[in-house]
Amino acid sequence: MKSEFTPPIGKISNMNGQCISLIGNDIDTDRIIPARFLKCVNFDSLGESVFEDDRKTLKGKHPFDLEENKNASILVVNSNFGCGSSREHAPQALMRWGIKAIIGESFADIFYSNCIAIGIPCFTLPKKSIEEIQNYCDNQFLFLEIDLKNSLAKSKDSNFNLEIKESSRKMFLTGEWDATSTLLDNKNLIENKFNQLPYIKFNTNFL
Amino acid sequence: MSQDTLFDKVWDLHKxxxxxxxxxxxxxGLHLIHEVTSPQAFGALxxxxxxxxxxxxxxxTVDHIVPTDNxxxxxxxxxxxxxxxxxxxxCLEHKIKFFNIGSGNQGIVHVVAPELGLTQPGMxxxxxxxxTSTHGAFGSIAFGIGTSQVRDVLATQTLPMNKLKVRQIWCDNKLSKGVYAKDLxxxxxxxxxxxxxVGFAYEFAGPAIHGLSMEERMTICNMxxxxGARCGYINPDEKTFSYIxxxxxxxxxxxxxxxxxxxKSLKSDENSIYDDVIKLDASKVEPTVTWGITPGQSISINEQIPLLDDLPPNDKLVAKEAYEYMSFKPGQLIKDTPVDVCFIGSCTNGRISDLRVAAKVLRGKKVSKNVKAFAVPGSEKVATEAKQEGIDQIFKDSGFQWREPGCSMCLAMNPDKLIGNQVSASSSNRNFKGRQGSPSGRTLLMSPAMVAAAAINGKVSDVREFIN
Structure with a gap:
């Protein structure tokens, strides 16, 4: 394992790091963190179990086991990454292993929301660019500087125009990805909404 | 951008x-919690x-980790x-209503909330x-969230969300005999x-959908x-109201x-606008079985596992992975594939109507000697109802084990797991690698009736041969 884990906090605008490529479409959250590791009341120990079964199957040859990837922090994946179960344990495990940002062809919706909620920006790039990056990573180290403000990733000799939902980009830049306090700012509006909803009125015997 | 669909109306109402x-x-409007994804949320509060x-x-309620034997x-x-x-x-500390084991109302959260009448249209x-998409069967807008979002719902009863697009999936005609909601x-x-x-809510509509019972509709929305659709729903109708x-x-x-x-005022307008509309003919659907490692890799019972060349380019990578993991050869028939374990249960197909259909197939028959078969009712209420109807006895007489309610081997967080590379015929929802508790375990998804047929024959079978 790496140096001690510190969760992201506040504004997130720049990330620099080495890429780690993981090839495959439809990689589901059961694979990212098998269900038996969900028997926990905190997320602390999940990092070491990320991709546990896939890693065991590949006997040390899984990208997350390769010595050259041990300091990587930008995960590069293919399409529909994180499909399946809503377990936040999946991005939590990736984050605790050392992943700080993910670039992929596409992401499953719930996985994407979970990543935002814990401070992992997910960017998309066209299939061709992803494959280009993945091929490059197979042979040599690729370091990227990600500039969230301009949605740009720079390597030594290429630039990539990253895509990210505008609302997500803004949330990272302002720190509002950690949503609780922003949501609570509208305390009165929440109360009003509660009082207006028809079913709150007719469900008076609701438990 | 969709307009005047049920989704638009419920979204606007809750904004x-x-x-x-x-x-x-x-x-x-309604927040459901269970033991696996809530502890860290309470910790964060x-x-x-x-x-x-x-x-x-x-x-x-408690469902994922509960043992089903004791x-x-x-x-x-x-x-x-x-x-x-x-x-x-x-729950005690925060004064949250908790349906614990033995309360008579414990069970899989997506079985329990509808049967208690908690799930209602327009919520x-x-x-x-x-x-959680299951609850959309009642015309609610329901979706799964992660633990940080559970925290935010607990703390604020709200979530930050981007509005989804709406795709209508119109299903014409009706399902034929021996074909169920799961197949559809x-x-x-x-x-x-x-x-x-991804990025869509699915509206399931058309005569084939409205011809389904509420429990069958839940099976559809569940999956x-x-x-890829976080939310799926069906416009409410008389069946919805009489169920509640x-x-x-x-x-x-x-x-x-x-x-x-x-x-009654809550439904998509006749001239509502969808971002996309897809039509299919439900009468053409046949009993269906998955052969691969995603729920999209399925074929009809009499079809062959597709050849790599017959698949669209984007599906080839996962197909190759699937052949290898499942030890299937392209072109092989799925019918007659030997199975080791048969599982009937889960939030997809663990309701009383699922057990009734399976019991009809099992009545007077015996489970193959080579098969371990077990049924897990979706809730304590389902279990009680099954007992009152004598369904538990039909299962037991056939050689099925009859268990206590929970999620069980759908995701195998409890002791119910595949061993080694066992093949399971399962009424659950995911055939992902390792999903049912063994890193090399293999899952074939199918309807509960098809699982019952597979249990009797010890191999993947066409349930239509049992019900005529």
């Missing part, structure tokens, strides 16, 4: 504000010194025991579980693909997420009249 970043703050804002709008406490598995204790403590419903939804996922629903009537938490007397008036 609290536009957030600075551009997403909407959405009020969550404590760290942030926050309280649960509307404790009456959250309801808890539910006496403390559980043998100390980690599982710690999780249920944590939920008990959190927004969230739960830290991807199969597997076909929809196969046709559209497992990621087509929206397997097609007289349920424990349903509105009563004059409140029922008020509810009914409102619910």
């Amino acid at each position: 609290v504000s536009s957030l600075p970043g551009g997403s909407d703050q959405i009020f969550i 404590k760290d942030k010194k926050l309280k649960v804002k509307f404790p009456d709008r959250t309801v808890a 539910q006496s406490r403390p559980f043998k598995d100390t980690l599982a025991e710690q999780m249920i204790e944590t939920l008990e403590k959190n 927004t419903i969230a739960c830290g579980d991807s199969h 939804v597997l076909n929809i996922i196969n046709k559209l693909g497992v990621k087509a629903g 929206s997420i397997e097609g 009537k007289n349920k424990l938490c349903a509105p009563k007397n004059e409140n029922w009249d008020k509810a009914l008036r409102w619910w």
Whole structure:
């Protein structure tokens, strides 16, 4: 394992790091963190179990086991990454292993929301660019500087125009990805909404 | 951009504000919690010194980790025991209604909430579980969330969300004999693909959908997420209302009249605008079985596992992975594939009507000697009903084990697991690598009736040969 884990906090605008490529479409959250590791009341120990079964199957040859990837922090994946179960344990495990940002062809919706909620920006790039990056990573180290403000990733000799939902980009830049306090700012509006909803009125015997 | 669909109406009704970043703050009408994805959320509330804002709008049960053979406490598995204790403590501390084991109302959260009448049309419903889409069967907008979002719903009863697009999936005609909701939804996922629903809510519509019972509709909406759609729903109709009537938490007397008036006004307008519309003919659907490692990799019972060349370019990578993992050869028939374990249960197909259909197949028959078969009712209520109808006895007489309610081997967080590379015929929802508890275990998804047929023959079979 790496140096001690510190969760992201506040504004997130720049990330620099080495890429780690993981090839495959439809990689589901059961694979990212098998269900038996969900028997926990905190997320602390999940990092070491990320991709546990896939890693065991590949006997040390899984990208997350390769010595050259041990300091990587930008995960590069293919399409529909994180499909399946809503377990936040999946991005939590990736984050605790050392992943700080993910670039992929596409992401499953719930996985994407979970990543935002814990401070992992997910960017998309066209299939061709992803494959280009993945091929490059197979042979040599690729370091990227990600500039969230301009949605740009720079390597030594290429630039990539990253895509990210505008609302997500803004949330990272302002720190509002950690949503609780922003949501609570509208305390009165929440109360009003509660009082207006028809079913709150007719469900008076609701438990 | 969709307009005047049920989704648009429910979304607009629940919108609290536009957030600075551009997403909407959405009020969550009903929040369901369970032991796996809530402890860290309560922990975070404590760290942030926050309280649960509307404790009456959250309801808890325990389902994922419960053993199904012996539910006496403390559980043998100390980690599982710690999780249920944590939920008990959190519910007590925050005054949240908790349906515990033995309450008569415990069970899989997506089975329990509808059968209690908690799930109602026009609500927004969230739960830290991807199969929350199930509740859309009642015309609610329901979706799975992660633990940080559970924290936010507890603390604020709201979530920041980007509005989804709406795709209508219109199903014509009706299902033929021996073909069930599970077959239909597997076909929809196969046709559209497992990621087509990303960014969409699915509206299931058409005569084939409205011809289904509420429980069958739940099966359809349950698996929206397997097609990538976080939310799937069906416009409510008379079947919806009569299902809810007289349920424990349903509105009563004059409140029922008020509810009914409102619910009847809730549906997509005839001229509503969808972002996309797909049509399919339900009468063409045949009993369906998955052969691969995603719920989209399915074929009809008499079809062959597709050849690589017959697949679209984007599906080839996962297909190669699937052949290898499942030890299937392209071109091989799925019928007659030997199975080791047969599992009937889960939030997809663990309701009383699922057990009734399977019991009909099993009556007077014996489970093959080579098969371990077990049935797990979706809830204590389902178990009680099955006992009253003698269904448990039909299962037991056939050689099925009859278990206590829980999620069980759908995700294998409890002791119910595949061993080694066993093949399971399963009425659950996911055939992912390792999903059923063994890193090399293999899952074939199918309807409960098809699982029963496979249990009798010890191999994948066409249930239509059993019901004529």
